[in-house]
Amino acid sequence: MDIAEELLQGNRLALSRAITAIENEYDEATEIMKKLYPHTGHAFVLGITGPPGAGKSTLTDRLARAYREQGKTVGIVAVDPTSPFTGGAILGDRIRMNGLTLDEGVFIRSMGTRGSLGGLSHKTADAVKAMDAFGKDVIFVETVGVGQSEVDIVKAADTTMVVLIPGMGDDIQAIKAGILEIGDLFCINKADHDGADKLVRELNMMLDLDSNMSDWRPPIQKVIASQGEGIEELIGYIEKHYAYIQGNGLLAERRTKRIRDEMLDILSSNIGRYIKGKIVDSGRLDGYVESIRKHETDPYTVVGDIMKEMLK
């Protein structure tokens, strides 16, 4: 079957197979993406990030249900870590979303990071595009549980929500660089636990110190995702932010930047493949290494020659 055609006609297995092709970098993946690309750009992409155990999956489940009630179709890409030692992964985000499985308006795909360190996998953005082309109105991208510096989600999402929970450190944590800089909105989950109000105060202080002087002040919403409390208010903020970035051109700016980043990514990964094929797999690298070891030449000269050859 022509995967791209079938996908565009609404075949869910084709969507699934397309994402597999993208993820495994099958030869046909580029052709599929070319065909899908004209149909992308319609979905609203919400990034959901935060530390492990913050409740990102449970929250995603709640938000998806709320959007479904509005009649919107939903795609979810949930990323979990791949073991750097074995290459294996346990992708467990679906456990919190079992209630959505049989809703035909929802498509959930789990992805392993497969060596990527920014909180997503290298192929997450393309998986999102496949769902976008399929016609999903809203796409949630749930990152791995992040520490402080995994901020790739801002490159993939229109709006980024940072989910935090009480009890994870004092206020100096809140002024450190990293994920707290990327929140368009903040969600304090498990707000019935001790320390939720303190966390809100500390975050507010951090946001008040922001020297950026943007006219968007990231709102902070307390929720109890497992009970659905605060979800309606949270959605209100999400939509307010989306309207804000649509209205002032920020959305267009973010998407332009995304295209730019993506193009450079594709370019450098193609160059990487060229080098792997022509230099590494062909065995030329070993030859170079041997000559350099014998001091017959040096790495700089060799690289210069390779560059000349590549750019011919």
Place this chain on the structure above:
Amino acid sequence: MEKKIRVLVAKPGLDGHDRGAKVVARALRDAGFEVIYTGLRQTPEQIAEAALQEDVNVVAMSILSGAHPHLFPKVVDLVRNKNGMKDVLIIGGGVIPEGDIPALKEAGIAEVFTPGTPTSDVVDFIKANVKA
């Protein structure tokens, strides 16, 4: 890029715990597979749909309660015929009496692993039989 073997580990039926399924999930992870785990009390419809959305190569189910003669074949039918995923390897395990195994294999369960099976047997079976 190498092809990654994706395995859905699923618990159909009303079992109260999933200790065994978690042990197997962990062993498969350590064998380098991507394991999608969906938790307890899944219907055959949910398992088949998760297999479709995740485009898995293997569906591995575990049942302790005795509902396997009904639920295993149901999942096979949905995955093969409703989803149209003909190549997916479907295996089962848990508390399965010896006498039930031939009928399950007849119904399309490629192999049945009973208590005491070393997890490496499951890994080896998948590696030998998966169509990826």
